[in-house]
Amino acid sequence: MYPALLTLFPLLLAALAHKEAKTPEEKEIQRSLRNAAYHCAPAVGDFTSARKRAFAQRALGQTGQPSLPAYDELFAQETLQGIDGPDGDFLNCAPVQDTQIENNTCVLAPEVTEGPYYHNRGHPIRQNLAEYQDGLLLLLDIGVIDVETCKPVPNVLVDIWLANATGHYAGHPDPAPHLVTEQPQVGGKRSGLLSAFPRTNDHETFLRGAWATDRNGVAQFTSIFPGYYTGRATHIHTKVFPEWTLHPENSTFTAGRLAHVGQFFFEDDINMAVDKMFPYSQNPIRDTRGRTRNWRDSLNIFDDSHLNNYNPVFKTHLLGGVISQGVIAYITMGVNMSASYPNYWQG
Template structure:
């Protein structure tokens, strides 16, 4: 179709701006053209997200055991006793596939670049290209474990993440790519980077792009890997994680880091070595939600709560939150969050879809 032809016609230009922050007028216009063409697929992505949300509702809120709930006919009512599923049940691939496919007309593909007939809520402006932003100083190039439950024994608000990945070159979901995520714990520390006594009393940078930031805490523990992990997308282009809601630290808005590898090597110890890195990005949360979670224990014990407080999205240092929206502001990097139960402290589930250029390869190294 014409829209698909426009999109594919722009694929050849992707190497020109190399999927990094565009600088010249030509690079900026090329990215804008790719975003405009890719945006035509957004209604399909809306249905993509809606199908995922329906699957979660069936799995979490049904009174039946999880797999029975996914396949139960309408004549069998819910027992009315919502419970949280186990990880094995929650991530069962056949559960999502059944729930997602049942909601689509037979002539539709899940992510075809056709307009979806049923109106759905737009979750973000994907297939717009997800902007690349800094990975930050707390990534561990080696040793990230391959797992879906990354929480370990960290205390915090139960949070499930449902991350969709599509290729903006084809507007199709990307199966079998590795989504790697890492985040701070409830009081703002990363695994392996404990409080450094020489930096505790340091003052943040004043003025400039780094305004509000402290120097990064050095890595002083090479064993801890909590709140770090990677998982391969399924046949629908989905990677799902169990974690806790992240805490905040000086100068940065509340966020979760991500990388997407199209090639990697799994090690015997359950970790991986990345070979082909296609994307580096960050996800965020609505400030109103952050304000409520700030009041909950142990988030209320954050050591900078009464000194500097949490940095709002719009004040994020290095302009990372702003950069995450792209040069046209057409990408929404904020998770769409929903309650797992009747009240917030029963947990959350967040949805987001990334549109990446799967043909691109960047080096896996932080440049500061």
């Protein structure tokens, strides 16, 4: 069926790619087209492999010993130079092959809730998110692929935010006074969740930031591994903006068109290993409610993030010989760069 579909695909895509699917039938046609035709695993796999090699060489050095060079050097543009190869077709989509769909295929990343902890204003333009937060070093390598072309997208803003080692978001340290003794929801889709903590510290920005993809469609960040809080699996939030306005006076931005809202996850095995490390071991709910495993994530967010056969789980590698020396995490998002979504929490 694939060769026949590929023959028809350019015509169908031209008709449907820029048309909003409204009826269940139209949505199913678009979903089927993407699932069947956006299998660019060989090209995107090579894309990811080249990023891994370059990033690891930069972070580990020629001797393979873990060390971090100067920050500017770590993220120098030449880190990824030449990965598109001399013939210029390194990143082109290969013919559809009989292969498993993984996160390194050109499938549409599902839209999921942004949650209540996004700040519409004040997210800094920066690659180093950690500020003075203590935790396991986490280097993030996030690629953006346009599902309409199956090619990496340069100069789109990748915005991310995450909880610190003890499960708190910048600006939201405490529950509302009347909810201090609130207990988590029992049963239902909101099982394990508490009401959102209000924003009471407007000046806090730790573990929040945005950076534009480079010419190879990659945004890289330095962070710490996120902590967990009741009801939710360990995750990192993301938004992708093809359009934005930079404010040089304070290195923040005003969002323009929003093309994607998603969440990233980690394998439960690495989550459990990090739990044993300081300061994650100081999480106040460690010995009471404990962490929520991926398969029990409230609101079905972990499961919903797998729609379209997309894999929202980072591929992780140890920066050194043991996990305490840090982790590099890779993921590639398939984004419909023609999409436009409201940039606020819809509950």
